[in-house]
Amino acid sequence: MAVSETTDWHAAAASIECPTRAFVDGAERAPRHHATFTADNPATGQALAAVDEWTAGDVDDAVAIAAARFRAGAWADLDPAERKAIMLRFADGIRANADRLALLETLETGKPIGQTTTVDVPAFAGTIQWYGEAIDKLYDEMAPGGNDAVISIRREPVGTVAAIVPWNYPLIIAGWKIGPALAAGNSVILKPAEESTLASLLLGRIAHEAGVPAGVFQVLPGRGHVTGDALASHPGVDAIAFTGSTEIGKHLLVRSGESNMKKVGLECGGKSAQIVTRDCENLDAAAEAIAWSIWYNQGETCHAGSRLIVDRAVADDLIARLEAMMGGFEPGDPLDEATVMGAMISAPHLERVQAYLDGVHQAGGRVIGGERVERPEGGAYMRPAILRDIHNGLDAAREEIFGPVLAVIECDGLAEAIDIANDSDYGLAASVWTDRLADAHRASRRLRAGTVWVNCYDMASVATPFGGYKQSGIGRDRSLHAFDKYTEIKTTWIAV
Numbered sequence: 001m002a003v004s005e006t007t008d009w010h011a012a013a014a015s016i017e018c019p020t021r022a023f024v025d026g027a028e029r030a031p032r033h034h035a036t037f038t039a040d041n042p043a044t045g046q047a048l049a050a051v052d053e054w055t056a057g058d059v060d061d062a063v064a065i066a067a068a069r070f071r072a073g074a075w076a077d078l079d080p081a082e083r084k085a086i087m088l089r090f091a092d093g094i095r096a097n098a099d100r101l102a103l104l105e106t107l108e109t110g111k112p113i114g115q116t117t118t119v120d121v122p123a124f125a126g127t128i129q130w131y132g133e134a135i136d137k138l139y140d141e142m143a144p145g146g147n148d149a150v151i152s153i154r155r156e157p158v159g160t161v162a163a164i165v166p167w168n169y170p171l172i173i174a175g176w177k178i179g180p181a182l183a184a185g186n187s188v189i190l191k192p193a194e195e196s197t198l199a200s201l202l203l204g205r206i207a208h209e210a211g212v213p214a215g216v217f218q219v220l221p222g223r224g225h226v227t228g229d230a231l232a233s234h235p236g237v238d239a240i241a242f243t244g245s246t247e248i249g250k251h252l253l254v255r256s257g258e259s260n261m262k263k264v265g266l267e268c269g270g271k272s273a274q275i276v277t278r279d280c281e282n283l284d285a286a287a288e289a290i291a292w293s294i295w296y297n298q299g300e301t302c303h304a305g306s307r308l309i310v311d312r313a314v315a316d317d318l319i320a321r322l323e324a325m326m327g328g329f330e331p332g333d334p335l336d337e338a339t340v341m342g343a344m345i346s347a348p349h350l351e352r353v354q355a356y357l358d359g360v361h362q363a364g365g366r367v368i369g370g371e372r373v374e375r376p377e378g379g380a381y382m383r384p385a386i387l388r389d390i391h392n393g394l395d396a397a398r399e400e401i402f403g404p405v406l407a408v409i410e411c412d413g414l415a416e417a418i419d420i421a422n423d424s425d426y427g428l429a430a431s432v433w434t435d436r437l438a439d440a441h442r443a444s445r446r447l448r449a450g451t452v453w454v455n456c457y458d459m460a461s462v463a464t465p466f467g468g469y470k471q472s473g474i475g476r477d478r479s480l481h482a483f484d485k486y487t488e489i490k491t492t493w494i495a496v
Helices: 009-015 056-072 080-096 098-109 113-137 170-183 199-210 224-233 246-258 283-299 312-329 347-362 414-422 437-446 480-485
Strands: 022-024 027-029 035-041 046-053 141-143 149-157 160-164 187-191 217-219 239-243 263-267 273-276 307-311 366-369 385-388 405-411 429-433 451-454 487-495
Touching (some): 009 098, 022 056, 035 098, 056 160, 056 187, 056 217, 056 224, 080 098, 080 199, 098 113, 098 199, 113 170, 160 224, 170 187, 170 239, 170 480, 187 199, 187 224, 246 263, 273 414, 283 312, 283 405, 283 429, 312 366, 312 385, 347 366, 347 385, 347 405, 405 414, 414 437, 429 437, 437 451
Parallel strands (some): 160 187, 187 217, 239 263, 273 429, 307 405, 385 405, 429 451
Antiparallel strands (some): 149 487
8 A cells, every 4th residue: 555645544454464563583472461451542542453562571572682782882883884874774774664654643543544644653754864974974072181191072872771752743753763763873662652553563673674773763662550650660671761750750750760860851741822912913823823833733732822812902803713713623534634723642541531611600700611522433523622711720721731732811901911821740842923132032041941932833943942940841852963862971181
């Protein structure tokens, strides 16, 4: 099957073979303990496959293999040009398998196939390529030492890295971890979320066929509290790279302290603010960006622009434009290329999101939209929602809902808007919409967020770092700054 405008995705889905085995030491491998968990299709509520689960004893095996390959220099000691060529072949292998990867991701997450084929898989391949191309362009440093010393400062791989990734962008975020960790010379173990395992299980073989040595890149399926916890606690794992909830991020920090003080890089929750000032003249552009920022991917995005902080002078005008756009995000069949918004990740998650809407009703606020959608095939669907007449102290305005829910908070002036935006436990991203250059600079300096967009939202490049302030995480994904999480800095002082 090849991706094309005429692909019958329903027929492809009916015939696709779901991978269920881990990829360990260069081959598919069953766990010793024969545990399994179920991969479900949230668009139908039906099971897709029973997937092997790697428990603590199985994790011991994989970590021992990864550590042995690292000590032997099977990957890190290769010439940089050779590692670069392998990484580029890995990226090409992803592209060659793009149709199957995209379809598996859509089936397991409910994401529209038109987005996994055009965004998720190409972005994943591009990230692996970018870090592959960076390998032979990184230089060590020399410190000033006078005439009696030669002082070098170099980055060295940390060892064995466990990448624990979420279900909302399973391939894109896996690329953010795998790319720099492999490029730095580490052994890498990928633990995908149990809700989005299937596409990731193909990656080990693709990497191996590209030339990544056996045991250097492995993929272990399992639930977070089983497989993920075993990796986080393991003394043979030297670093954890995690994207997910703040709650689990804190748990991983504890596990690091209880074990070997492994490095922990975290990209966690968000409640990102979008500020629209009274000086924003292009409200159409603002409305379009705001709508896509919160309703794209069913609102299941860590940096979704979930808080709209808008000046009272333009609030009604802006909200009217947003309401007019809601019909364009009607939930539909994820296997239809025309679908813009697919299924929520699960029925329990849909219930959790709906509970926030109930809380707004009980607090006297207004909920526009947000209805459940019943489809013939079943599944977990809801329409976009806008929350009005609320304040920043309400749970729906403070907590990460992780659904297509826009909380609207009105303000008077930019200073108040910034104060409201910063009154949050999170600091992943923010934006400001204004035609006043001075206000744009003032807001971008004062907003406590890892990324601030001005008159746009969710513009991204693998060349730019991504991560947050406060409880949104520790460290950065993407860009050369990502190497900080996967390397140690060594100073060598030679007396001459």
